[in-house]
Amino acid sequence: MHVRLLGPVEVRTAERWEPITAAKQRHLLALLVVHRSRTVPVPVLIEELWPVDPPATARALVRNYVMRLRRLLGDDDGSVIVYGPPGYRLDLPPGRSDAELFRAGVAAGRRALDEGDAVVAVRHLRAALSLWRAVPLADLPGEGMVGVVRRELEGVRDAGRELLIDARLVTEPAAVVPELRVLAAQSLREYRWGQLMRALWLSGAPAEALGCYGRLRAAMAQRYGAEPGPHLRELRDRIRAGERGRTTTGVR
Template sequence: MHFRLLGPVELRTTDRWHPVAAAKQRHLLALLLLNRCRTVPVPVLIEELWPVDPPATARALVRNYVMRLRRLLGDDGATVITYRAPGYCLELPPGLSDAELFRAGLAAGRRALGEGDAATAVVRLRETLSLWRGTALADLPGEGMVGVARRELAARREAGDDLLIDARLAIEPASLVPELRALAADSPREYRWGQLMRALWLSGAPAEALGCYGRLRATMAQRYGAEPSPYLRELRDRIRAGERERLTTGVR
């Protein structure tokens, strides 16, 4: 069996993906997947499933949802969803959810880029980012464990986008300039502006790269009364000095 969390929650037990139709069962499955191989106490499950005014029958309802999930997973012997006082545990090997595959792929792409193998990093990161089908855990409420996991996964996705651009900068900086101009124009993130500066410098346009820094500095001073970060100031100084070393992978 396999599971998808990087979008609406889905599972595959045979040859096709399908959703978990019942909202509480879907929520319970996600909670157990997010805590794979860790016992989640029943009181915690109740608090997550009913953040406000849990019903008096909440414990019985949790048992019922577990029974239905076992049936859905073909877990008649209760070897996948086990009871360990004081709660339930999803006993699965690693790598059966797209969220875990994404984290592993992100680490592999980061490792390849750190070792100077940008081509491998590009392939690995593109494969990894293609796992996303929308907002993580999209068909679940936004509070509690689900909200924390959704924000953490979104931050990792942003990091993956950054890494892919960094890897591409080492191979095709000139072709990235139009894309990064558009991305930076719609983004207040300094790292994105730094990537545009690096792409311009590596494409033979250091004056335009420094002009980007000047525009961002003026915008930040006007809007926030702040200077660009040490990262961007160091990048500006490297471009001024003509140092190409490390510009393909940033200076963070």
């Protein structure tokens, strides 16, 4: 059995992916997947499935949803969705959830980049980000555990995108300039502007990189009354020093 969470919830037990049409069963399976191999107490499941005014028959309904999920998953002996006081756990082998594969791929990309292998980092990060189909758990309500997991996954995706740009700055800096122009224009986030400055510098456009610093500095002064931080100032100084060295040696 495999499960997709990076979009609408889907399961694959044979040859194709299938949605789970019943909303409460879909919600219950997602809760068990994100707590893989850990028992989720029945009272917690009830609170998640019915955040307001749970029915008096909530415990019986949870048992019924579990029974239907087992039938859907071919879990006739209860060895996949396992009951053990005080609740249920999903015995799913590692790597059967796209969310888990995604996190592992981002972590592998980060390790490769830290070890100086940008080519491998790009491969891992692109593969991880390609698993996304839509908003995580898109067909579930956004409160409770679902909301927490959704925000956590979106945070990892944002980090993965930044890591991918960092890796591509090593392998193909000119290729990321158009994307970074758009991203930098959307915010005054210094890290993003630093990426654009590095991309321009490495692409042979140091004057434009320094111009980016000047634009960011003016915008930050106007909005916040503040200067760019030391990381960006150090990058500016390195670009300036590189330009002075090129001028001194007569290289243009």
